[in-house]
Each structure stands twice: as C-alpha cells, then as structure tokens.
Amino acid sequence: MNGVAAIEARGLTKDFSFGLRGVNIRAVDQLSLRIEVGQIFGLLGPNGSGKSTTIKMALGLLESTQGSCRIFGVPSCEVRARCQVGYLPESPHFHRFLSGRELVAFYGRLCGLRGEELRRRVDEVIAGVGLEAAAGRRVGTYSRGMLQRIGVAQAIVHDPRLVILDEPMAGIDPVGVAEITALIQQLKARGKTIVLVAHELTQVEALCDRIAILDRGRLVVERDLGAEFTALEVSQLSAEHVAELQAWLEARGGVLTTRRVVRSRLEEFFSPRIPATRETPSP
Amino acid sequence: MTAVPFSLRRVWLIACVTALEAARQRVFHLVLVLAMGLVLGAHAFREFNFGASELKFMADFGFGALTVFGSVLTIVATAQLFFGELEHRTALTLLAKPVWRAEFILGKIGGVMAVVTVFCALVTLLLLGTLYFRQQTLLAEHPELSESARALDPMAIIAVGVAHWLKFGVLAALTLLIASFARTSLYAVIVGFVMLLICHLHPLARLASARTDSWLLRGVAGMVSLIFPDFQLFDLSASIDSVGAAGAASLIRLVAYAGLYFSVLGSLAVYSFNRREL
Ligand SMILES: Nc1ncnc2c1ncn2[C@@H]1O[C@H](COP(=O)(O)OP(=O)(O)OP(=O)(O)O)[C@@H](O)[C@H]1O
Ligand SMILES: [Mg+2]
Numbered sequence: 001m002n003g004v005a006a007i008e009a010r011g012l013t014k015d016f017s018f019g020l021r022g023v024n025i026r027a028v029d030q031l032s033l034r035i036e037v038g039q040i041f042g043l044l045g046p047n048g049s050g051k052s053t054t055i056k057m058a059l060g061l062l063e064s065t066q067g068s069c070r071i072f073g074v075p076s077c078e079v080r081a082r083c084q085v086g087y088l089p090e091s092p093h094f095h096r097f098l099s100g101r102e103l104v105a106f107y108g109r110l111c112g113l114r115g116e117e118l119r120r121r122v123d124e125v126i127a128g129v130g131l132e133a134a135a136g137r138r139v140g141t142y143s144r145g146m147l148q149r150i151g152v153a154q155a156i157v158h159d160p161r162l163v164i165l166d167e168p169m170a171g172i173d174p175v176g177v178a179e180i181t182a183l184i185q186q187l188k189a190r191g192k193t194i195v196l197v198a199h200e201l202t203q204v205e206a207l208c209d210r211i212a213i214l215d216r217g218r219l220v221v222e223r224d225l226g227a228e229f230t231a232l233e234v235s236q237l238s239a240e241h242v243a244e245l246q247a248w249l250e251a252r253g254g255v256l257t258t259r260r261v262v263r264s265r266l267e268e269f270f271s272p273r274i275p276a277t278r279e280t281p282s283p
Numbered sequence: 284m285t286a287v288p289f290s291l292r293r294v295w296l297i298a299c300v301t302a303l304e305a306a307r308q309r310v311f312h313l314v315l316v317l318a319m320g321l322v323l324g325a326h327a328f329r330e331f332n333f334g335a336s337e338l339k340f341m342a343d344f345g346f347g348a349l350t351v352f353g354s355v356l357t358i359v360a361t362a363q364l365f366f367g368e369l370e371h372r373t374a375l376t377l378l379a380k381p382v383w384r385a386e387f388i389l390g391k392i393g394g395v396m397a398v399v400t401v402f403c404a405l406v407t408l409l410l411l412g413t414l415y416f417r418q419q420t421l422l423a424e425h426p427e428l429s430e431s432a433r434a435l436d437p438m439a440i441i442a443v444g445v446a447h448w449l450k451f452g453v454l455a456a457l458t459l460l461i462a463s464f465a466r467t468s469l470y471a472v473i474v475g476f477v478m479l480l481i482c483h484l485h486p487l488a489r490l491a492s493a494r495t496d497s498w499l500l501r502g503v504a505g506m507v508s509l510i511f512p513d514f515q516l517f518d519l520s521a522s523i524d525s526v527g528a529a530g531a532a533s534l535i536r537l538v539a540y541a542g543l544y545f546s547v548l549g550s551l552a553v554y555s556f557n558r559r560e561l
Contacts, residue, residue, distance in 0.1 A: 059379050061561045079287045079381050087379035093371040095300055097307055109296050110380045154376065 011067035029217035045214035086155035096140030111158035301394020345410035366468035407444030450517035456548035
C-alpha cells in the first residue's frame with residue numbers, strides 16, 4: 001500500500017508504572033498498525049486491552065515508552081498532527097456551564113473556525129447528531145447519551161480528515177445509534193478516515209472496512225471485513241427466500257456458503273482469540 | 284500540514300472558559316462574601332486598634348482581609364480549576380485539538396487572574412467607599428480631626444490593591460507550577476500554602492543569615508531569598524498615607540519584580556506540564 005497512512009504506528013509500546021515500588025503495567029506492547037486513508041477502522045479488544053491507550057499515544061496525549069506513531073505522516077507529538085483530527089474520548093465530560101452550542105463553538109474556535117463559517121458548521125454538526133432541541137441547554141444538564149452526541153459534534157466541527165471515536169455508541173439509545181451510524185457512513189462517503197473503538201460487534205460489522213483486535217496490549221488479529229462480510233445482510237432473509245436466493249445465485253455462478261446468523265460469526269471469530277483471564281502481564 | 288503557531292486567541296478562549304467556570308465555584312462566592320463582610324465590618328473591630336488613626340486602622344484591616352482571602356482564593360481556585368480539567372478529562376478533548384500545552388497553562392492562569400482581578404477590584408473599591416464614608420462622618424463629627432482624617436489618599440489605596448493583585452499573580456503561577464507535577468489537587472493546595480508561608484519569611488531568612496556563623500544556615504537562607512519571591516515587598520500599606528512619587532516608583536519596581544517571577548514560574552509550569560501524561 002502506498003501513500004501516506006492516516007495513522008501509522010511502529011512498535012508502539014506503553015508501560016505505566018505506579019505505586020511506591022514502581023509496579024509496571026504494559027498497556028500496549030509492540031503494536032504496529034497502518035490505517036489507510038478513507039477506511040472505517042475498528043479497534044476491538046476486551047476491557048483493558050490497550051485500545052484507549054493506543055489512541056491517546058496516537059494523539060500525543062501520552063508519550064510512548066517505545067516506538068513511534070504518525071498521523072498523515074506527521075509525528076504524533078507535534079501539535080500540527082492534530083489539525084486534521086477529531087477525537088471523542090471514552091465517557092466524555094465537558095465544561096458544564098456552557099450550552100451545547102457554546103461548547104461546540106468553543107472547540108470550533110480552538111480549531112481556527114470563526115464568523116459565518118463557524119456558525120454554519122456548529123449548526124450542521126448539532127443537527128447531524130440530533131441535538132438541535134437541546135443545543136441551548138447547559139451541558140451540565142445533559143444525559144449520558146446526549147453528552148456522547150455533543151462529544152461527536154465537537155469532534156467533527158472542524159471537518160477533520162481523521163475522526164477517532166472511542167466508544168461513541170456507549171449509552172446511546174437505538175435511534176441515536178442509527179443516527180451516529182448514518183453520520184459515520186456520511187463521513188466515510190466524504191472520504192474521511194474513521195477509527196472506531198466499540199464493544200458492540202454488530203455495529204463494528206455494519207460499519208468497518210477493517211478491524212484490529214488487541215489483547216493485553218498486543219495485536220492478535222488485523223484483517224479486512226469487506227470480502228468476508230459483504231453478504232451479511234442476506235442472512236436477514238426469511239428461510240423461504242434463502243432457497244430462492246440460493247437458486248438465483250447458483251444460476252449466476254455464485255455460491256451461498258453459509259446460512260448462519262451474521263451476528264454470531266464475528267463473535268465466534270473474536271472469542272477464541274481472547275482468553276478468559278484479564279490480567280495484564282508485566283513486560 | 285503547516286506548523287501551528289502559538290496563538291493568543293486560543294489562550295484567550297481557554298481563559299474565558301476557565302474564568303466562567305471559576306466564577307461559578309462556591310469557594311469564590313464564599314471568599315468574596317467573607318472578605319467584603321470584613322471590609323464593611325472593619326469599623327466594628329476598632330477595639331483592636333492600638334493607636335493608629337481610625338481610617339488607617341480600617342484600611343489595614345481591609346487589606347488584611349484582602350491578603351488572607353485573596354491568597355486562599357488564588358491557591359484554591361488555581362488548583363481546583365487545573366485538576367478539574369484533568370480529573371473530568373476535559374483536558375483530553377481540549378489538548379486533542381491543535382492547542383499547545385503552553386496555551387493551556389496560560390489560559391488557566393488567565394482565567395484564574397480574571398477572577399482574582401474581579402475579587403481585588405471589588406474588595407478595594409468597597410474599602411475605598413467605606414473609608415470615604417467614614418471620613419465624611421468623622422469630618423462632620425469632629426472638625427478638629429480634619430488634618431489626619433484627610434491624610435488618606437485614594438490613589439494610595441488603589442496602589443496597595445494593585446500591589447496585592449500583582450502578588451496574587453505570582454502566587455497563581457507558583458501554584459500552577461506545583462499543580463503541573465502534583466498528583467492531586469489537595470497536595471497542590473497544601474504545598475501552595477506552605478510556599479505562601481515561605482514567600483512571607485524573607486525578612487526572617489535575612490535575619491538568620493546575618494546572625495549565624497553556620498554556612499549551612501546561610502546557604503539555606505540565601506537559597507530561600509533567591510528562589511522564592513519576597514511577598515513582603517508587595518505590602519505597600521506603609522505608604523498608604525500618601526502615594527506620591529516614591530509610591531509610584533515602588534509600584535513600578537513591583538510590576539517588574541512580579542513580571543519576572545511570573546514569567547519564570549509560568550515557563551517552569553509549561554515545561555513541567557509538557558512532560559505530563561494525561
Ligand atoms: N493512566 C494510567 N495509569 C496506569 N495504568 C493505566 C492508565 N491508563 C490505562 N492504564 C492501564 O492500561 C491498560 C489498558 O487500558 P486502556 O484504557 O487502554 O484499555 P481499553 O482497551 O481502552 O479498555 P476499555 O475497553 O475498558 O475502555 C489497563 O490495564 C489499564 O489499567
Ligand atoms: Mg477504553
């Protein structure tokens with residue numbers, strides 16, 4: 001693959017040490033990853049596997065113990081690397097005394113927007129996350145799902161080329177999930193790169209072109225979802241139509257390889273690679 | 284991607300949000316009410332006056348309240364606003380934008396100083412008003428007192444208020460330096476108060492160094508005088524009777540002195556925060 005990657009990590013490692021005796025936790029271990037421009041990339045893994053830590057290193061919020069990371073070819077530690085990035089942290093908190101609209105405008109201004117363009121973008125993204133009605137209210141009065149939505153809005157207000165969403169669907173109602181899913185698809189259609197951290201495998205399946213699975217800080221799987229999962233929607237057909245479809249496919253040289261429910265496929269694929277224990281080994 | 288230059292506009296934006304947050308903190312309201320209450324009630328405490336003219340006593344008392352409550356406000360607000368941003372992880376979202384950490388630190392100091400400015404201005408103006416009112420009452424009651432009663436110069440009162448404000452600026456930078464490496468807000472507050480104490484002990488350090496033969500003690504006293512700003516210098520209340528040319532000159536010297544310490548402490552805070560993991 002040529003060209004500049006949206007994110008390129010090489011041997012990224014992060015040790016946390018804490019306590020008086022300096023106990024070490026290796027949160028991310030020799031992670032090398034390349035996320036191509038225009039992809040929706042799913043970062044999966046059990047709790048504590050190092051997904052958020054990886055993202056924070058990519059954004060220059062944490063310094064890596066070893067290895068390096070670049071965003072569109074610029075080292076993560078440089079401020080200019082963050083010009084083209086939007087980030088939604090997990091369980092986000094915001095300045096409680098600002099209204100939703102003021103908050104998004106504040107982040108927009110920090111990214112250099114002003115005047116008419118700022119107003120237009122703020123309106124656009126607030127509508128995009130379905131928060132028009134609550135935009136005038138103080139963020140301190142927002143529910144968890146609303147915080148998540150305003151978080152997505154601030155992440156994309158400056159129309160960045162790369163959007164990193166750490167569990168954007170957590171705490172969001174089904175309608176909200178559908179809206180945010182649609183928003184992510186729109187972003188992709190406009191050529192943006194999206195990094196999505198999620199635990200809901202169905203959402204990942206529906207959205208991602210490629211996934212990586214981390215376990216205890218190590219990359220255990222990295223693969224495309226496209227080829228294997230393009231037929232997923234077919235599995236929602238009722239049994240009688242499946243036979244019809246099979247005949248239709250065979251008449252055109254296609255093969256219906258599986259009839260199982262798609263939802264369980266990624267889980268089957270995910271679970272055997274993740275041992276039941278959750279201890280993080282010392283490096 | 285082109286380089287992102289340091290931007291005063293972003294500093295201003297962060298300072299505005301910080302000031303807004305600070306103005307809503309209960310500690311700010313409480314401290315403001317207490318300080319203003321003491322200024323208004325200074326007259327009632329004149330039992331404790333041992334010889335100074337009544338107006339001079341009221342001014343000293345008011346500035347005492349400004350020092351004590353202003354220091355508490357500066358230390359607590361700086362630590363709380365800084366750690367609030369880290370603990371609630373709003374700093375994550377903020378610093379994930381193209382924002383320099385120096386802009387963040389300066390924005391925080393700016394926000395704190397906005398609140399401290401309002402505090403100093405309100406307390407000083409209230410004190411000025413109280414003094415004026417008392418002066419008029421005294422003049423009406425005792426025309427023979429007019430000579431000493433007229434001695435209080437409003438410009439001198441404002442100059443003393445400004446000197447306090449400068450001191451709080453240095454104190455905010457010092458507290459932010461501590462907060463930039465501290466793990467908890469409580470630690471930053473406690474160390475901040477210890478530092479405040481040390482900054483007031485310069486005369487003691489000079490005395491110790493003059494009276495002792497021990498090179499160790501002299502060394503320690505010398506270090507204290509060099510590293511820590513001397514907060515006694517900011518006490519201009521001796522010149523409260525009249526500001527004059529000497530008062531103006533000492534205020535200018537203080538601005539330079541405070542500016543120097545503010546820059547050095549602020550730069551160290553930026554240096555330390557640049558290394559901090561979020
Ligand atoms: N600031 C920190 N100090 C010490 N240890 C940390 C810190 N941040 C993360 N860790 C540890 O690093 C490991 C990875 O954490 P991380 O938050 O990256 O996991 P995650 O994959 O995002 O998990 P989740 O799905 O629960 O969000 C965990 O063991 C965690 O305890
Ligand atoms: Mg996480």
